[in-house]
Amino acid sequence: MPNTIHIPTPLRPFTDKKESVEVSGNTVGELLADLTTRHEGLKRHLYADDGKLRNFVNVYLNDEDIRYLQREKTPVKAGDSLSIVPSVAGGVR
Amino acid sequence: MPAVTQGSPRTAPSVFDLIGNTPLIRLSSFESGLRNVELWAKAEWRNPGGSVKDRPAARMILDGERSGALTRDKILLDATSGNTGIAYAMIGAARGYRVRLCVPENVTPERKRILHAFGAEIVFTDPMEGSDGAIVRAKAMYAESPDLYFYPDQYSNPGNWKSHYDTTAPEIIEQTNGRLTHFVAGLGTSGTFVGVGRRLREFSSSIRLISVQPDSPLHGLEGLKHMATAIVPAIYDPTLADEDLGVATEEAFDLTRRLARAGVFVGISSGANLAGALQVARQVSDAVIVVVFCDGGEKYLSERFWDERGSSGADQ
Numbered sequence: 001m002p003n004t005i006h007i008p009t010p011l012r013p014f015t016d017k018k019e020s021v022e023v024s025g026n027t028v029g030e031l032l033a034d035l036t037t038r039h040e041g042l043k044r045h046l047y048a049d050d051g052k053l054r055n056f057v058n059v060y061l062n063d064e065d066i067r068y069l070q071r072e073k074t075p076v077k078a079g080d081s082l083s084i085v086p087s088v089a090g091g092v093r
Numbered sequence: 094m095p096a097v098t099q100g101s102p103r104t105a106p107s108v109f110d111l112i113g114n115t116p117l118i119r120l121s122s123f124e125s126g127l128r129n130v131e132l133w134a135k136a137e138w139r140n141p142g143g144s145v146k147d148r149p150a151a152r153m154i155l156d157g158e159r160s161g162a163l164t165r166d167k168i169l170l171d172a173t174s175g176n177t178g179i180a181y182a183m184i185g186a187a188r189g190y191r192v193r194l195c196v197p198e199n200v201t202p203e204r205k206r207i208l209h210a211f212g213a214e215i216v217f218t219d220p221m222e223g224s225d226g227a228i229v230r231a232k233a234m235y236a237e238s239p240d241l242y243f244y245p246d247q248y249s250n251p252g253n254w255k256s257h258y259d260t261t262a263p264e265i266i267e268q269t270n271g272r273l274t275h276f277v278a279g280l281g282t283s284g285t286f287v288g289v290g291r292r293l294r295e296f297s298s299s300i301r302l303i304s305v306q307p308d309s310p311l312h313g314l315e316g317l318k319h320m321a322t323a324i325v326p327a328i329y330d331p332t333l334a335d336e337d338l339g340v341a342t343e344e345a346f347d348l349t350r351r352l353a354r355a356g357v358f359v360g361i362s363s364g365a366n367l368a369g370a371l372q373v374a375r376q377v378s379d380a381v382i383v384v385v386f387c388d389g390g391e392k393y394l395s396e397r398f399w400d401e402r403g404s405s406g407a408d409q
Contacts, residue, residue, distance in 0.1 A: 008221045010310035010322050045311045048343070055401060056313030056342050058199075085199060086223045087313040 003076055005035050006083040014041035020081075028061055029072030031082055046084070058085040108141040108187050112151050113260045115139045117268040117383065122355045123371065128378035132370060133273075135265060138359060138389035142180040145261075145387045149284050150180030152256035153245035154188070167243040168193050170235060172218075172227035174316060175204045176388055177247050177282075182211035193242075195227040195234070201315075203392045225324045248282050248326035257288025265289065265383050266296055275377070277370040277384040279305040279362050281316045283329040285385055290333045301335045305369035308339035313346070313398075316362045316387060338369045346398040349390070353399075358390040361398075 002022040007015050015021055016039075023034040032053070036043040048054050059066045060083045066074050076082075105111050116139060120132040137145035157163030168191045169181055178194040185192035192213040196204075199220035208215055216234070218226040228248065235244040247253050265273060276293055278286040283304075290302040307314045310322035320329065342361075348371075349364030357363075363386035370384040393399075 006221065008223065008311070009225060010223055010319065013310070013322055045309045054343065055346075055398065057311065083221065084311070085220050086311055087199070087315075 003031055003079070004081040005031060006081060008084055008086045010086055011042060011045060011084065014045070015039050026075060027072065028059065028066050028069075028074045028076060028082065031076060032059070032072065056087045058087055059083070060085060109151060109184060111141040112147040113140070114264060117265065118357070118386075120355070120357070120367070123351075123367070124374075127374050130374045130377060130379070131381045132374060133269065133381070133383045134357070134363070134367075134386045135261070135383060137385060137387050140180075142176075142183040143389055143391070144176035144180065144360075145285055145385060146176040146180040147183070148256040148260055149247060149250075149253040149282075150177055150184055150245075152259075153247065153250050153252040154181070154184055154190075156250075156252045157243050157245060163190070163243040165189065167191075168241055170231055170242040170244045171195070171247055172224070172231035173247070174224045174227065175200055175392065176316060178213065179204070179207050179211070182208050182213035185213065186211045190243075193234075195231040197223055197227050201392060201395055203395060207392070223323075224318070228324055247284070248324070249328060251328060253282055253284035254288035254291070254328050257285050258292045259288075261285065261385075262289040262292030262296075266293070269381055269383065271296070272381045273300060273383050274380040275301045275303060275370075275373055275382040277303045277305060277366055277373060277382060279314070279317045279366050279369070279385070279387070280320060280329070281318050281362075282326050283318075284326075285387075287328055287330050287333060289385075291330075294333070301373075302333055303336045303338060303369060303373055304334040305338050305340055305366050307365070308341050313342040314340070314361055314365045315393070316360075317365060336373070338372055340365045340368045344368045346401070349393075350399065353390060357386070359386045360388040360390055360393055361396075362387045 002024050004020045006020050023031045025031040025034050046057055116136045117133045118136050120134055123132050140147035169185055170193050172195040182192050195216045195218055197220050198217040218230045235242050286304050293300045307317050307319045310319045345361050345365035348367045349361050366384045370382050
C-alpha cells in the first residue's frame with residue numbers, strides 16, 4: 001500500500017506542482033528515495049553531496065520529527081504519511 | 094575602551110530614538126590569506142529590537158502616523174518571519190499600538206516568546222507554506238477588514254528601502270570615510286540591499302553591489318528569500334546588483350559558528366552574508382568590503398547547528 005509524502009510549497013516546482021506524492025517503501029529512507037526517483041529534481045535540495053539528508057531538512061513521520069525516531073531507518077506502516085517541512089529557521093515546531 | 098562612545102547616545106527619550114547609528118566592526122580574523130582586503134560588518138544587532146528591521150519598521154510606522162493611515166484605533170498588521178515582527182511589537186508597545194502578526198507556525202520558540210513579551214498577537218500560518226503563507230494570510234485579513242488595520246506591508250512599502258537609503262547607507266559611507274569598494278547584503282524583503290545599494294550607487298558608481306540568496310528554495314537561512322521560487326517583493330529591484338550569489342545553508346551555519354568563535358555572536362543570515370562577502374573577497378585585492386550582519390545569535394540558540402561539526406573541523 002502506498003504512502004503519501006506532503007511537499008512544501010517551495011519544493012512543488014520539482015513535483016509538477018503536486019502537493020503530495022504517492023510513494024512506497026518500508027522505511028522513511030526508502031520512501032524518500034522513491035520520491036527522488038520519481039522527481040529527480042528534488043534530490044539536490046534534500047541530500048548533500050555525501051548522500052546524507054541535508055541537516056536543515058525537516059522530515060516528519062505523521063507528527064514526529066524523524067530525528068527523534070530512527071531517522072531514515074525508521075520503519076513505516078501502511079497509511080503513514082511523511083511531511084517535508086521548510087525550516088523558517090531550523091523548523092522546531 | 095574610550096570613555097565616550099561616539100555616535101552612540103548615552104541617554105534617549107525612548108527606545109525609538111536608539112534605532113540606527115550602529116557600529117561597523119572589523120572582521121580581521123577572516124582577512125588572513127586575502128590580498129589587502131578589509132572586511133567590515135555593519136552591526137545591526139545593536140539596534141534596540143536586536144535587528145536591522147528596527148529601521149524599516151520605525152520608518153513605516155512614522156510614515157503611517159504622518160499620513161494619518163495609522164491612528165490609535167488601528168491594529169498594526171503584517172506578515173513576518175520574525176525580526177520585523179519583533180520591531181513592530183517593540184515600537185508598538187513603546188508608542189501604544191496594538192500589533193497583530195502573521196507568522197509561520199514553525200518559527201523558533203525564542204521568536205514567539207519575544208513577540209509575546211512585547212504583547213503582540215500572533216496569527217500562526219501553515220508551516221508547509223513558509224513565509225509566503227504568512228504574506229497571503231495578512232493580505233486576506235486586511236482585505237476582509239481594511240478599516241480595522243494599519244497594514245504597512247513591508248514587502249511592498251517604499252518606506253522599507255528608504256529607511257536604509259536615508260540612514261544605513263550614509264552611516265556606512267561616513268564610517269568607512271567613503272573608502273568602501275563593495276557592499277554585500279542578503280535578500281529578504283530586499284529593503285536593506287535596495288535602499289543601501291541605491292544610495293551607494295549615487296555616492297559612487299564604482300562601488301560594487303552584491304546580493305546574497307539561499308542556493309535552494311528549501312533552506313535554513315532565516316529571513317532570506319530564494320527569489321526564483323518565492324513571492325517576489327514589490328520593492329525588489331533585480332537590476333541593482335552587480336553580482337547575485339547563492340549560499341548553501343550548510344556554509345552559513347559553518348560561518349555563523351566560526352563568527353561566534355571569533356567573539357561575534359550573530360544570526361544565520363549574517364553567516365550567509367559573510368559567505369557571500371568571502372566569495373567576493375577572494376577574487377579581489379585592495380578592497381574595503383562592508384557586509385550587513387542583520388541580527389544577533391540569541392534568537393537561534395535552540396538551533397541544532399551550534400552542536401554540529403563545521404567543515405573547518407575546528408569547532409564542535
